[in-house]
Amino acid sequence: MIKLIKSTFYKERKIKDQLIRFIKSAKQLSFGQECIKFEQNFAKYQGRRFCISFNSGSSANLAIIQALLNMGKIKKGDCVGFSAVTWSTNVMPLIQLGLKPVPIDAELDTLNISSKKLLECAKKYPIKMLFITNLLGFCDDIDQIKKVCKEKKILLVEDNCESLGTIYKGEKLGNFGLASTSSFYVAHHISTIEGGVVCTDDRNLATMLKIVRAHGWDRNCTNSEQKEIRREFKVESSFYASYTFYDLGYNLRPMEIQGFLGNSQLQYVEEINKKRSENFMKLASQIYSLTDKYYPIRFDHIDFVSNFAVPVVCRSQKIIDKLIRKCKGIIEIRPIVAGDMTKQPFFRKYARKFIPKIRNSNASIIHEQGLYFGNNPELTKNDIKEIIKIFTSDK
Numbered sequence: 122m123i124k125l126i127k128s129t130f131y132k133e134r135k136i137k138d139q140l141i142r143f144i145k146s147a148k149q150l151s152f153g154q155e156c157i158k159f160e161q162n163f164a165k166y167q168g169r170r171f172c173i174s175f176n177s178g179s180s181a182n183l184a185i186i187q188a189l190l191n192m193g194k195i196k197k198g199d200c201v202g203f204s205a206v207t208w209s210t211n212v213m214p215l216i217q218l219g220l221k222p223v224p225i226d227a228e229l230d231t232l233n234i235s236s237k238k239l240l241e242c243a244k245k246y247p248i249k250m251l252f253i254t255n256l257l258g259f260c261d262d263i264d265q266i267k268k269v270c271k272e273k274k275i276l277l278v279e280d281n282c283e284s285l286g287t288i289y290k291g292e293k294l295g296n297f298g299l300a301s302t303s304s305f306y307v308a309h310h311i312s313t314i315e316g317g318v319v320c321t322d323d324r325n326l327a328t329m330l331k332i333v334r335a336h337g338w339d340r341n342c343t344n345s346e347q348k349e350i351r352r353e354f355k356v357e358s359s360f361y362a363s364y365t366f367y368d369l370g371y372n373l374r375p376m377e378i379q380g381f382l383g384n385s386q387l388q389y390v391e392e393i394n395k396k397r398s399e400n401f402m403k404l405a406s407q408i409y410s411l412t413d414k415y416y417p418i419r420f421d422h423i424d425f426v427s428n429f430a431v432p433v434v435c436r437s438q439k440i441i442d443k444l445i446r447k448c449k450g451i452i453e454i455r456p457i458v459a460g461d462m463t464k465q466p467f468f469r470k471y472a473r474k475f476i477p478k479i480r481n482s483n484a485s486i487i488h489e490q491g492l493y494f495g496n497n498p499e500l501t502k503n504d505i506k507e508i509i510k511i512f513t514s515d516k
């Protein structure tokens with residue numbers, strides 16, 4: 122069986138040994154210096170001024186929405202556009218925090234939303250923010266999306282949990298919006314077992330994210346941030362400062378274990394992404410050429426595809442049914458991310474009135490006729506051969 126996930130993290134044996142030594146020698150295992158070091162290293166890798174770490178990508182998504190609300194950059198009741206094909210915890214914080222989640226259809230050939238789809242949606246809804254998902258290591262014309270957002274004063278934030286390292290028009294995905302989130306859950310490009318970050322160049326947002334991350338207090342902020350906050354709120358006593366809560370928050374902190382793993386995984390990130398990209402190219406060149414069976418997937422507009430998993434969208438229900446049967450027991454497969462979010466029970470329960478009344482949306486086709494299989498640096502030549510055989514043979 123070619124599993125979706127082959128290891129907990131890259132170089133698992135070696136890193137586990139190092140992790141044991143780290144745990145034995147560390148004086149502190151709750152959030153501390155390793156996490157801060159990882160934030161600095163990750164910010165440098167991503168090419169952003171600030172990186173704030175969390176205990177998961179979902180927590181990073183929740184925190185960015187809460188931080189934007191706390192800062193008044195968005196308000197309760199605002200319409201927020203999101204990619205109709207995405208992950209549940211991209212959309213859930215919008216509902217949980219009182220925003221109106223407006224799904225934007227994907228393009229069938231990139232699986233991502235385009236500036237055209239955004240414009241169509243913005244005609245119908247007064248969108249204040251776009252929480253775009255860069256799906257599976259791909260994007261559509263995100264440079265144009267950024268332009269439309271600027272023109273229409275739409276706040277752009279990227280959920281980049283699946284696209285670490287992809288480069289489009291010379292820029293890493295995750296650097297097109299005000300901020301972006303990443304996930305380091307097992308099977309993502311780098312894994313800290315559980316973990317995530319928000320990256321941004323906006324200093325005030327970075328400070329607010331730290332407040333949101335831990336109880337609403339400022340204790341994980343830098344000295345200069347603390348000084349500014351305490352001055353603004355006229356908190357003069359350092360005794361009370363340690364238990365002063367400035368705005369709405371949670372406890373979404375990662376542990377030193379995640380910081381340690383993040384630092385060690387980052388050493389290999391280029392190697393991992395290169396392997397993922399090479400695997401993808403080998404698989405895509407064979408599988409996607411069968412355009413009578415599958416819808417074509419376009420990625421030649423992307424400089425470097427740091428692929429998360431390999432999607433296939435079948436041209437008919439019959440084709441996908443047969444493919445699912447063929448993969449059984451041989452290749453582990455899944456629906457494409459969470460499929461069309463508007464078909465999910467939670468969305469129907471809480472956001473029914475935002476379900477567009479269009480039949481056969483691309484998101485719906487991707488939901489009904491799409492699947493993906495795993496890509497990871499541990500895929501062997503034989504795995505790739507076997508996958509190509511299953512996906513291209515007529516038997």
Ligand SMILES: Cc1ncc(COP(=O)(O)O)c(C=O)c1O
Binds near residue numbers: 280304315316
């Ligand atoms: C697009 C997207 N956003 C958010 C998440 C959530 O990340 P995590 O599993 O770290 O909570 C995922 C998880 O796979 C994802 O694919």
